[in-house]
Amino acid sequence: MTDTFFAIREDDNRIIGIIDLRHTLNEFLKDFGNSGYSVRPSERKKGYATEMLRLLLKYAKEIGLKDLYLSVERDNIPSIKTILKNGGKIERGFAVEGKLADIYLIEL
Secondary structure, eight states: OEEEEEEEETTTTEEEEEEEEESSOOTTGGGTBSEEEEEOGGGTTSSHHHHHHHHHHHHHHHTTOOEEEEEEETTOHHHHHHHHHTTOEEEEEEEETTEEEEEEEEEO
16 A cells, blocks of 8 residues: 655645555565655755655654655665665665665654
8 A cells, every 4th residue: 555645835725745665575675665756846955855855754653654665776875865864774775776875763
C-alpha cells in the first residue's frame, strides 16, 4: 500500500511538491525506501521538503510504522540535508545504475 500526498501552498493553491509513503518494502523496494519526494524546482531551498518529510514522519508514526528508510544518491546534497534535519542516520550504501547511493534510517 502507498499513500501519496501533495504539498499545496495555501495562499495561492499552488502545488509545491509531492511525497509518498510505502507502508511495506519488498525485495525490489528495499533499495528505494519507504518514501520518495519532489519539490517544484522554482520552490526549492525554501524548506518545503523538510516540512513535507516532517509531516510524513508524523503520519507514519500515527499509522503504526516504527521506522522509515529513505534512499538518496550521494550527490543529492539538498535531499541528504532534508533527511538529516529529520533525524536520518546512514544505514548502508549501495550502487544503482552506476551511481553511489545511501539508505538512511529514521526511527519514529
